[in-house]
Amino acid sequence: MTTTETLTAERILEATEEVLRRYGPAKATVVDVARVLGVSHGSVYRHFRTKAALREAVTARWLGRTEVLLSEIVEAPARSAEEKLRAWLACLFETKRHKAGGDPELFATYSVLITEASGVVDEHLVTLVGQLTRIVEEGVRGGEFEAPEPVVVAQAVFDATDRFHDPVHAPEWRRPSIDDEFRAVCELLLRGLRVSAVS
Amino acid sequence: MTTTETLTAERILEATEEVLRRYGPAKATVVDVARVLGVSHGSVYRHFRTKAALREAVTARWLGRTEVLLSEIVEAPARSAEEKLRAWLACLFETKRHKAGGDPELFATYSVLITEASGVVDEHLVTLVGQLTRIVEEGVRGGEFEAPEPVVVAQAVFDATDRFHDPVHAPEWRRPSIDDEFRAVCELLLRGLRVSAVS
Numbered sequence: 001m002t003t004t005e006t007l008t009a010e011r012i013l014e015a016t017e018e019v020l021r022r023y024g025p026a027k028a029t030v031v032d033v034a035r036v037l038g039v040s041h042g043s044v045y046r047h048f049r050t051k052a053a054l055r056e057a058v059t060a061r062w063l064g065r066t067e068v069l070l071s072e073i074v075e076a077p078a079r080s081a082e083e084k085l086r087a088w089l090a091c092l093f094e095t096k097r098h099k100a101g102g103d104p105e106l107f108a109t110y111s112v113l114i115t116e117a118s119g120v121v122d123e124h125l126v127t128l129v130g131q132l133t134r135i136v137e138e139g140v141r142g143g144e145f146e147a148p149e150p151v152v153v154a155q156a157v158f159d160a161t162d163r164f165h166d167p168v169h170a171p172e173w174r175r176p177s178i179d180d181e182f183r184a185v186c187e188l189l190l191r192g193l194r195v196s197a198v199s
Numbered sequence: 200m201t202t203t204e205t206l207t208a209e210r211i212l213e214a215t216e217e218v219l220r221r222y223g224p225a226k227a228t229v230v231d232v233a234r235v236l237g238v239s240h241g242s243v244y245r246h247f248r249t250k251a252a253l254r255e256a257v258t259a260r261w262l263g264r265t266e267v268l269l270s271e272i273v274e275a276p277a278r279s280a281e282e283k284l285r286a287w288l289a290c291l292f293e294t295k296r297h298k299a300g301g302d303p304e305l306f307a308t309y310s311v312l313i314t315e316a317s318g319v320v321d322e323h324l325v326t327l328v329g330q331l332t333r334i335v336e337e338g339v340r341g342g343e344f345e346a347p348e349p350v351v352v353a354q355a356v357f358d359a360t361d362r363f364h365d366p367v368h369a370p371e372w373r374r375p376s377i378d379d380e381f382r383a384v385c386e387l388l389l390r391g392l393r394v395s396a397v398s
Contacts (some may be wrong), residue, residue, distance in 0.1 A: 192391030
């Protein structure tokens with residue numbers, strides 16, 4: 001096995017994330033990434049044809065990690081749709097908040113990258129609303145939820161919890177009252193989803 | 200009646216808004232305001248003791264206009280709480296969207312002023328949630344709504360519609376899908392508020 005063979009896309013993405021964090025998105029170059037890996041920049045370009053493609057792939061990988069965590073909640077057997085919805089919303093909030101507060105430099109880096117990769121972000125949002133739609137559909141099938149159009153309701157749940165996952169709201173996530181406010185919104189939405197005698 | 204007597208606080212605030220719009224919040228000075236009014240800057244300082252106090256008063260006046268519009272909906276007799284809640288949320292969204300789209304320069308000016316006047320903004324938010332609380336309480340008294348703690352539920356309604364009134368979301372208000380998304384969130388929240396057989 002030669003060194004070239006071990007240069008996987010994943011290794012390049014890891015190194016790129018580190019370089020972006022260290023130099024900032026304005027200064028980081030493909031040459032910096034190659035240097036960290038001890039390879040030529042040509043080797044990096046064999047995996048990612050442009051600097052923009054490389055940066056988009058880094059953003060997609062970052063957003064993808066959240067998607068994987070959340071999909072485990074969607075797939076979990078033996079939980080009610082209500083439990084899944086609660087867990088999914090709490091996990092999304094907790095993951096975003098952890099990313100924002102746990103590593104502010106990396107979060108600031110991604111806040112810039114995200115503005116460059118609107119296509120990648122749109123796909124991420126479609127994936128998340130798709131996961132929510134599956135939970136709502138499951139609730140409707142199981143007689144727990146009432147939702148004439150699950151995808152519309154899933155989008156509404158996503159939009160109504162915007163304050164607890166959209167990075168523009170990150171400064172508010174440090175407030176002491178935020179957890180109570182999050183719970184109150186979730187309770188109201190769940191009441192709106194549950195099957196009721198009148199509607 | 201002398202010229203000095205006609206220099207009301209309201210006239211100063213109007214002139215300040217115009218000066219802020221014309222020169223931008225970074226450059227506008229009290230001297231500019233005095234010049235527009237044809238008075239000395241001392242005359243302006245007799246009404247507003249500091250430049251910061253003047254700017255805060257301009258912001259409070261701007262936010263106050265929205266509060267007055269919305270309070271008319273709260274006070275309206277002979278409407279159900281559900282109709283009031285719908286009208287109130289639609290009016291808030293429409294007013295903010297109109298401010299953002301109708302006069303982008305003034306909106307950009309206020310986006311800066313708002314960051315300087317967090318106390319004024321906090322009071323505005325308390326006033327708005329107070330209005331919502333009154334609608335929720337009215338709904339509970341009339342047997343329309345179910346809400347163990349009206350103020351908590353009112354805050355949840357306000358937070359859940361954040362995407363449709365917080366100025367950080369202004370760029371999204373131009374999207375063609377935004378009206379349908381707004382309606383879907385309102386419907387879900389109203390379902391969560393209505394009295395139901397199960398809860």
